[in-house]
Amino acid sequence: MDDIKKALQEIAKAIENNDTVESVKVVVTLKKQKPCKATTKDDK
Numbered sequence: 001m002d003d004i005k006k007a008l009q010e011i012a013k014a015i016e017n018n019d020t021v022e023s024v025k026v027v028v029t030l031k032k033q034k035p036c037k038a039t040t041k042d043d044k
Contacts, residue, residue: 004028 008026015021 011024011026015024
């Protein structure tokens with residue numbers, strides 16, 4: 001997640017004083033992690 005945060009900060013710096021940029025849209029889609037097979041509902 002730190003890489004994503006750094007990339008977004010770099011984008012913000014790049015467009016901060018750029019009057020030609022009207023808008024920026026960023027979409028980040030994270031994959032759901034698969035549940036660990038070692039843990040079952042019965043173990044909880």
